Amino acid sequence: MIEIADVLAAAERIKPHVRQTPLVHSATLSTQLGTDVHLKLELLQKTGSFKPRGAFNQMLQLGAADRQRGVVAVSGGNFAQGAAYAGRELGVPCVICMPQYTPANYIEATRGYGAEVELHPDMPACFARVQALQGEGRTALHAWDNPLQMAGNGVIGLELLEQLPLMTDLIVSVGGGGLLAGLIVAIKARAPHVRIWAVETEGAPTLGAALRAGEVMQIVPKSLAKTLGAPYIAADALALAQQHLHEYLTVSDPEAIADQRFLLERCKFLTELAAACTLSAARRLRGRFAAEDKVVLLLCGGNESLSNMIGYANMPAAA
Numbered sequence: 001m002i003e004i005a006d007v008l009a010a011a012e013r014i015k016p017h018v019r020q021t022p023l024v025h026s027a028t029l030s031t032q033l034g035t036d037v038h039l040k041l042e043l044l045q046k047t048g049s050f051k052p053r054g055a056f057n058q059m060l061q062l063g064a065a066d067r068q069r070g071v072v073a074v075s076g077g078n079f080a081q082g083a084a085y086a087g088r089e090l091g092v093p094c095v096i097c098m099p100q101y102t103p104a105n106y107i108e109a110t111r112g113y114g115a116e117v118e119l120h121p122d123m124p125a126c127f128a129r130v131q132a133l134q135g136e137g138r139t140a141l142h143a144w145d146n147p148l149q150m151a152g153n154g155v156i157g158l159e160l161l162e163q164l165p166l167m168t169d170l171i172v173s174v175g176g177g178g179l180l181a182g183l184i185v186a187i188k189a190r191a192p193h194v195r196i197w198a199v200e201t202e203g204a205p206t207l208g209a210a211l212r213a214g215e216v217m218q219i220v221p222k223s224l225a226k227t228l229g230a231p232y233i234a235a236d237a238l239a240l241a242q243q244h245l246h247e248y249l250t251v252s253d254p255e256a257i258a259d260q261r262f263l264l265e266r267c268k269f270l271t272e273l274a275a276a277c278t279l280s281a282a283r284r285l286r287g288r289f290a291a292e293d294k295v296v297l298l299l300c301g302g303n304e305s306l307s308n309m310i311g312y313a314n315m316p317a318a319a
Helices: 004-014 027-033 051-059 064-069 078-090 104-112 123-135 147-163 178-190 206-213 235-244 253-266 273-284 306-313
Strands: 023-025 036-041 071-074 094-099 116-120 169-173 195-201 247-251 294-299
Touching: 004 051, 004 147, 004 178, 023 147, 027 036, 027 273, 036 147, 051 078, 051 147, 071 078, 071 123, 078 094, 078 104, 094 104, 094 123, 104 116, 116 123, 147 178, 147 235, 169 178, 169 273, 178 195, 178 235, 195 206, 195 273, 206 235, 206 247, 247 273, 253 273, 253 306, 273 294
Parallel strands: 036 294, 071 094, 094 116, 169 195, 169 294, 195 247
Antiparallel strands: 023 036
16 A cells, blocks of 8 residues: 655656646635635646546656556546556557547547557457557556556645645545545645545445445446446555545536536536536535635546537436
8 A cells, every 4th residue: 555655756756747737716616615615627637637647657667678668558538648648758658458439539639649549349358458468568557556556646635735735625536546545645644634525426436335345346337427437446545445534425427417517617617527526526515614614626637528518418407
């Protein structure tokens, strides 16, 4: 399991390659929620999500020979772009195995960052191909269940404590748990009083299923929030959540869709459903924050397609 020293080392390692993303105050949301609300704009990170932080941290630990042989990863989402970008910047050949049903905008963006994209029938076929390429000498990267990925993600926590030293609460969405794990380690080491709230959509409860069972569980994600579509929570993320998480909650896809639209129309940020659901969670928690609390919503990504949003607009509104 990673420690704060790993996050601090990652911060120095990746600093030349990633952006320190802005933290902005939202007067509109502060008024609506009755507390002091801030938005961490990780959607303004290069490639549109937090994923390059961990991808760089993984690649920068490779030796010269391993870099030359290249890397391979499975991703139908944001890690594909993050790894492709890191590979391009570091001169590391990168193969991304994607299921054939991956949205076209993700495929095009990943290729645009310089990766070789292979399309396979489903995720098991993708993982089988990764094993084959490992046998040929490539290093496999992991989108969430990897200590270096977690440590790179944790750098966001260090940034938050610099940007808002009086932060009292952080609301973060959970897919495979790599982001949650890094944030818990970074924040609890420096500011143990900060309450960390985890949110998932009802169709992608990797953490929820594991918390109920007391162990990692495999699930079949069914949420429209595709970037929360990991099939399981990392074991280290589960252990950290069991020890340090203030509270876990779920919201519906329609709630996330409504708040995606609100964030676009009122706050002028286009987020993924995986990010908008943090606002849905904050609405569920309204009344549990004091007026003087300083609550951060982590907007983890903004890689949304126009076609998806048109589809969302034709769905029933949140209850």
